[in-house]
Amino acid sequence: MAERPPAGMMGRGESLLFLTDDQLRRGIEAMFFAYRGFTADPDRILEEYGYGRAHHRAVHFINRSPGTTVNNLLSILGVTKQSLNRVLRTLVEDGLVESRVGTRDKRERHLYLTETGAELERKLSEAQRSRMRDAFRAAGPEAVAGFRTVLEQMMDPELKRHYRDGVEGGR
Amino acid sequence: MAERPPAGMMGRGESLLFLTDDQLRRGIEAMFFAYRGFTADPDRILEEYGYGRAHHRAVHFINRSPGTTVNNLLSILGVTKQSLNRVLRTLVEDGLVESRVGTRDKRERHLYLTETGAELERKLSEAQRSRMRDAFRAAGPEAVAGFRTVLEQMMDPELKRHYRDGVEGGR
DNA sequence: CTTGGAAAGTCAACAAGGCTGACATAAAAT
């Protein structure tokens, strides 16, 4: 607060007003409020199942990369194996996820959604996509491109790798 | 998955390829990974203090609107008053927040940051702004405008109100 | 004026889902 921008133009005709502390604070709050909206719909669905966001994340990334290993999921989600394991255990017990011992490397467990799991995934992602679609449509293609550019810049380089991996085609 | 876009053009020259399910999934994952980056720096600072994100949020919005009431904070943060109260109590005990009984309405508590509280707020928001600034600078003004447009569309209308309230000028 | 309800805040107890640490097992790698 208090600190106002230099109140003038910048060096080379390029206005940098979008980088003032106040503009940045607006960006921060935009992230905060938008993320709430982003998770609101899935949260409601998850509640009916007695699951939480942790389950959603697991289901999402197993769906994205069927046959992924526990270790891979760990590095994507950035939680401890104990934490992930608790979630995975309930999903397997409830018959939403199947855990198959690896063929080449029998230490690994490869994870797949069952039909029931895929059904939940569809419900969740359809709700989330629906909101995203409305937002994208209202904002238009150029805004969407900017949205993605900024978000990509905001990621940790380590995580950006996982983001890029998620491109069409999968494995 | 499997469902490819109609693989052609749209009606009126406007390509809607940015609304395919796959593009939407990309947007969803962008939000997920970017939010992690967004909170990473403050999280590290908070850890030194033994605080969590809930403390960060409280400190942020008290700084944005000094003298705000607990109730107002509740509607912004969207948690129960019991949950907020616990966080607020530790902040008051630790001398980062001052809680003054309302003069007109003695049921209300008005919240202010102490000098110590303002100091923590500066550390947190400088870290967060720094990352946001780098991302904004790398992405450019147009991308930033798009970023904000999309995020704003993604908010619940109720929350969008609070976002708009946060505009320069405050009260 | 009194009384009843609503509003703001506090206390207690519980659950989800993070975390660390210690340990077990099997398989792969050296």
Add this chain to the structure above:
DNA sequence: ATTTTATGTCAGCCTTGTTGACTTTCCAAG
């Protein structure tokens, strides 16, 4: 043969969400 890797499990802690019960304060209707 030994070490490393991948996974799983148990125990226990912390933050931060929840609900329920309670107090204090305010206000409005009788």
